[in-house]
Amino acid sequence: MSEEKKIAAAELLIECRKLQATYDYLPFMTAIDYPEKNIIELVYRLQSTATNETLMLKVELPRDKAEVSSLISVWPAADWHEREVYDMFGVKFIGHPDLRRILLPPDWQGYPLLKDYTDPNMIKKPVTI
Amino acid sequence: MSELRTEEYHLSMGPQHPSTHGVLRLILKLDGEVIKEAIPDMGYLHRGVEKMMENRVYIQIIPFVDRLDYLAAMNNNLAVVLPVEKLANITPPPRAEYIRVIMCELNRIASHLVWLGTFALDLGAVTPFLYCFREREPIMDLFEMAVGSRLTYNYIRYGGVASDISDEFIRDTKAFLSYFRPRIDEYEALLTENPIFLQRTKNVGIIEAKQAVAYGISGPMLRASGVRRDLRRALPYSVYDKFTFDIPTGTVGDCWDRYIVRIREMRESVKIVEQALAGLPAGGFKIKVPLNLKPLAGEAYVPTESPRGELGFYFVSHGTNKPYRMKCRAPSFCNMNILQEMLKGWKIADVVAVLGTVDVMLGEVDR
Numbered sequence: 001m002s003e004e005k006k007i008a009a010a011e012l013l014i015e016c017r018k019l020q021a022t023y024d025y026l027p028f029m030t031a032i033d034y035p036e037k038n039i040i041e042l043v044y045r046l047q048s049t050a051t052n053e054t055l056m057l058k059v060e061l062p063r064d065k066a067e068v069s070s071l072i073s074v075w076p077a078a079d080w081h082e083r084e085v086y087d088m089f090g091v092k093f094i095g096h097p098d099l100r101r102i103l104l105p106p107d108w109q110g111y112p113l114l115k116d117y118t119d120p121n122m123i124k125k126p127v128t129i
Numbered sequence: 130m131s132e133l134r135t136e137e138y139h140l141s142m143g144p145q146h147p148s149t150h151g152v153l154r155l156i157l158k159l160d161g162e163v164i165k166e167a168i169p170d171m172g173y174l175h176r177g178v179e180k181m182m183e184n185r186v187y188i189q190i191i192p193f194v195d196r197l198d199y200l201a202a203m204n205n206n207l208a209v210v211l212p213v214e215k216l217a218n219i220t221p222p223p224r225a226e227y228i229r230v231i232m233c234e235l236n237r238i239a240s241h242l243v244w245l246g247t248f249a250l251d252l253g254a255v256t257p258f259l260y261c262f263r264e265r266e267p268i269m270d271l272f273e274m275a276v277g278s279r280l281t282y283n284y285i286r287y288g289g290v291a292s293d294i295s296d297e298f299i300r301d302t303k304a305f306l307s308y309f310r311p312r313i314d315e316y317e318a319l320l321t322e323n324p325i326f327l328q329r330t331k332n333v334g335i336i337e338a339k340q341a342v343a344y345g346i347s348g349p350m351l352r353a354s355g356v357r358r359d360l361r362r363a364l365p366y367s368v369y370d371k372f373t374f375d376i377p378t379g380t381v382g383d384c385w386d387r388y389i390v391r392i393r394e395m396r397e398s399v400k401i402v403e404q405a406l407a408g409l410p411a412g413g414f415k416i417k418v419p420l421n422l423k424p425l426a427g428e429a430y431v432p433t434e435s436p437r438g439e440l441g442f443y444f445v446s447h448g449t450n451k452p453y454r455m456k457c458r459a460p461s462f463c464n465m466n467i468l469q470e471m472l473k474g475w476k477i478a479d480v481v482a483v484l485g486t487v488d489v490m491l492g493e494v495d496r
Contacts, residue, residue, distance in 0.1 A: 024342050024343070025342055025345060027347070027458060027463075028345075028441075030456040032445055045443075049358055075345065076466070076467075077466060079466055080463070080466045088179075101172075102171070103175045105172070112177060112180055113179060113180055
């Protein structure tokens with residue numbers, strides 16, 4: 001049902017401007033951390049409201065320099081999703097007008113959804129299933 | 130006389146404000162009573178559910194999602210179960226699918242009733258609130274009869290539902306539906322043509338169709354703007370393709386349209402439950418699924434239509450007993466994105482009307 005497409009981070013904005021003609025709807029975007037491959041993968045779900053065609057757009061970013069252009073100018077829906085990914089993964093979205101933490105307090109240290117995130121208050125689970 | 134010095138007034142609305150429905154805080158920059166800028170500030174209820182899920186086995190996930198959107202826990206159960214079933218190649222028996230639809234639609238009615246009651250209360254009408262909660266009570270009782278709990282159900286499971294529904298449940302649900310249908314007319318008699326209500330909602334907080342799509346709005350809010358898009362019809366899941374129902378839409382996209390769309394949706398839900406009860410197949414309500422479920426490696430996302438909009442859980446599985454990543458696409462989080470645009474130029478009193486029709490659920494916004 002849904003197609004998948006991988007593109008390079010540098011081409012994201014140009015490519016998405018073209019894709020916007022078909023896929024006018026951005027239900028969500030998110031990120032997945034792969035520390036062993038040293039990448040953070042961004043996943044964009046694009047959809048057409050007319051035909052319900054769906055595309056899962058994937059962009060791989062290096063973990064130590066996670067930067068990509070913001071897609072607010074293409075889909076305004078990207079605004080809070082990008083802020084959330086910044087909040088949780090530390091990915092910088094270049095061109096985002098208001099890149100602040102959205103769910104965590106502004107003085108929070110670190111990015112919790114990274115796989116190697118630790119916090120002094122985290123408790124080790126006594127039992128592993 | 131010297132010139133009067135004026136300055137922008139900053140007002141913090143919430144997090145403890147009765148009209149922000151939970152713990153939303155709005156920072157309003159005001160010029161007199163007119164809003165120049167509204168900055169939503171959330172995260173007061175952030176529990177890190179997505180992080181927690183990385184350390185939970187699949188069966189442990191369902192009770193957590195009950196607590197995201199606690200007014201529509203059944204819909205959340207269904208949304209989280211579907212992608213995992215897709216990954217693990219589980220096909221629930223037809224009876225289970227019908228029971229799921231019955232429960233989800235009853236929950237949709239209950240959720241819309243809470244919305245309607247609190248929305249009317251925000252606008253100063255106390256009676257609808259009492260009426261709505263009077264009708265919500267029998268739904269809670271029905272759930273209690275079938276599930277055992279009244280708010281967080283943990284009922285829809287991988288491979289079916291937790292328990293079969295009884296004949297008494299079917300009888301009582303039918304009785305409730307025939308009791309409930311005329312009650313919707315009662316709410317409408319109180320509000321729909323009420324001049325005060327019209328003044329507060331007509332042409333307030335308009336979202337145009339194109340703007341709504343660009344902002345990723347979903348659910349009743351999108352349909353109120355005139356976009357005929359319901360995921361139960363657009364991308365059918367469970368057995369929704371077997372039922373006939375209308376998709377109510379608005380024309381202008383103002384607060385009143387968002388109100389009437391939800392009212393009409395309750396009528397459609399009643400229709401769906403009636404059809405599902407009439408066509409309820411016999412057979413098992415659950416197939417055997419290993420407790421320590423290990424879905425195949427891959428990713429899955431099944432969008433569902435929750436009372437608030439497109440609800441879906443994006444799972445990335447590496448073939449282990451825990452998801453590698455779970456992302457919750459929370460409808461009110463995405464619907465609230467447009468709030469900053471919508472509120473510009475309106476007065477403080479309109480904030481309540483606009484925010485009310487967005488139907489925010491902070492449990493799922495903050496996650």
